[in-house]
Amino acid sequence: MASMEEKAGMEPGRQQLNAKEVPTTCLGTQGCFFRRSRRQRNTSLSMELIEAAEEGEVTRIQRLVKRGADVNVGDPDRQGNSALHQAVLKGHADVVQLLLNAGSQINCKNQDGDTPLHCAASSNMQGILKLLVNYSGCSINAKNYELIEAAEEGEVTRIQRLVKRGADVNVGDPDRQGNSALHQAVLKGHADVVQLLLNAGSQINCKNQDGDTPLHCAASSNMQGILKLLVNYSGCSINAKNYHGDTALHCAARCGHTDVARYLISLPGIQVNMKNNLGYTALHISAAACRCDLVNMFLEDDGCQLDSRNKHGNTPLHEAAMNGCVDVVRQLVNANCDVKAENKDGNTPLHSAAWGGHCEVTRLLITGGTNINARNSNGDTPLHVAAQMGHSEVAHTLIHAGCHLNILNYDNMTARDICQDHKDDSHKEIVAEIDSITRIKNDTATRSLADIVLIEIKGVLSDESLWKLSKCIGSEWDAMMVYLGFHQMDIVRVRLEFFCDMNLQIYSLLKEWRNRTPPAQEKLGILADALREVGRKDLAENLLIGIVSEPPGEETQI
Incomplete structure (x- = not known):
């Protein structure tokens, strides 16, 4: 830009030119x-x-x-x-x-x-x-909008007029989740309008923004009459999936519409085991929602897969156990579902029950024959899980059902170790419970076993001796009984008979073993070997101490 001094030295013509620019600019602004x-x-x-x-x-x-x-x-x-x-x-x-x-x-x-x-x-x-x-x-689309509204209101005459004037019966309304006139008529329960629209060319399997067909809408809304109308119409796809992978049967199960679900299951060609995008069958959904009526209906269907897995590897029993559905768990256990099934994390239904803090479900699964000491992919048993979550009542149930207390997970921690990282009352209760059951280890206690297990000259173990021994063995007893020749079903049997009383469970099987094994002297050797097998050398040695400490001339050779 020119300075004042430069402007003063400009030629007159240049100054005049600049001066003329001013009115030109003003005129432009005025215009x-x-x-x-x-x-x-x-x-x-x-x-x-x-x-x-x-x-x-x-x-x-x-x-x-x-x-x-x-x-x-x-x-x-x-x-x-x-x-x-x-x-x-x-x-x-x-x-x-x-x-x-x-x-x-x-x-x-x-x-x-x-x-x-x-x-x-x-x-x-x-x-x-x-x-x-x-x-x-x-706009024809405007007429279509009016048609959808008329279908929603159930105005048959108005619909007939709009169809006659060219309204498209299959257009969806963005303001109604992409629903067509047929969707809206189904949702509002206007059976006469549904029939009219189908006759006018509505596509029976048309989908809205969620991929729902009119059949999905009928199942979700419990419109059983309209659902039957749709199913009986030519071309209806009873197994059509929406964009979540749900069929009409999934929708009926999720909404708890038993009669609709029962009707759908009765249809030839229905696929009761079809999975949605998360791998859930209708049975999974029903079990997770604690719907005994729906679950019972699926159990009655011969084609229903009771142990189907979802994307997490969970069976319907996992889902019911996780949500504390006591009656559904009882139904599934009685139907011989796999109580030991492991999901992708290695968790059994018992792990799921322990995680959720569901005591009654825990009892049902134990009596149903599950592996009480099963380990997941982290090496955790159900007791570890109960300890992590601070569910003291579940821990109490597991402990008194005879679970092993000293199993290490892959972090080299027992359930007791986990609890010691927490200071709240529930974790303290679990520690106290474990400590009250822990086997006798101090020298005084183990040495006194020579007095507890009194072995007579003939080598016969008395009932009193077996009872006292049962109180010393601890949580390893089930492995010991397997060594003594008992089957897993024998262990389940006594657990059912003497539920939550581990001493009685051990005592009962020890008596059975004593009464059926030959001869008296061999019993002591076998029992000592069994104790060593489960890591109880202290008890085995004290059995021998009891024998050799007998007066001279009355020794019993093992």
Whole structure:
């Protein structure tokens, strides 16, 4: 830019040229001002036109249109409504006709995307609705919107008229989750409209935004009559999946509609074991929701796979156990579901019950024959899981059912170790429970076993001796009984008979073993070997101490 000194030295011609630039710029600005004033005046007329349309002032509207008001301008203060929108909303049919004749766009949209036809439909302006529908250029989609609304309201005559005028029966409404007229009729329970739309060409398997067909909608809404109507119509896909992978049977199970589910299961070709995107069957869903009625219905179906796995590897029994569904767990256990099934993390249903803190479910699974010491992919037993979650009642149940207390997980921690990392009362209770059951280890206690296990000259173990021994063995007893020749079912049997009393369980089997094994001297050797097998050398040695400490001449050779 030139300095003041440079300007002073400029040639006269250059100075004159710059001087002429000033009025040119002013003229340009003045011209813009005139143009803006003209636009502002037109906008003002248009806003006045919208107000006149709202008030139904025909003469004023005619004058404003003649003066150049734009009939298609929207008012930001009225949700972007044009004069035509406002006339429709206020029910001024004469103004609507006048504005259309003056060039109003019949399919113009406000800020919400609504056309004047939408406004007429939502405001129940039937006369104006007819006027708009019959006007040249009215969008077919607008007619479709009206058709969907008519289907929702169950207006048969109106639907017939719209279909006759070319409304597409298969168009979905974005404001209704993409539902077609058929979807809406099903959801509202209008069976006559459903039949009418099917006859008019509605696609029976059309899908909305979620991939639901009308059959999905009928199942979810418990519309059993309409569901039967759809199923009996040609081409209905009873196993169609939505975008979540759910069939109509999944929907019925999730919503707890037993009668609908029963009807669907009875249909030839129904696939009761079909899985959704998460791998859930309808039985999984029913079991997780504690729906005994639905579960029983699936159990009665010979084709139902009771131990089907979802994406996590869970069976229906896992789902029921996790959610504390006592009655459903009982149903599934009685139906011989796999109580030892492991999911992808190695968890059995007993792990799931322990995680959820469900004591009664824990008892049912133990009596059902599950492996009480099963380890998951982290090496955790159900007792570890109960300890992690601080479920002291579940831990109590597991401990008194005879679970092993000293198993290390892959972090080299016992259940007791886990509890010691916590200071709350529930974890302290578990520690106390474990300590009260822990085997006798101190020298005084083990040495006194020589007095507890009294071996007579003939080598016969008395009931009293076996009872005292049963109180010393501890949580390794089941492995010891297997060594002594008992089967797993024998162990389950005594657990059922003497539930939550480990001493009685051990004592009962020790008596059975004593009474059936030959001869008396061999019993002691076998029992000592069994104790060593499960890591109880202290008890085995003290059995021998009891024998060799007998008076001379009365030794019993092992």
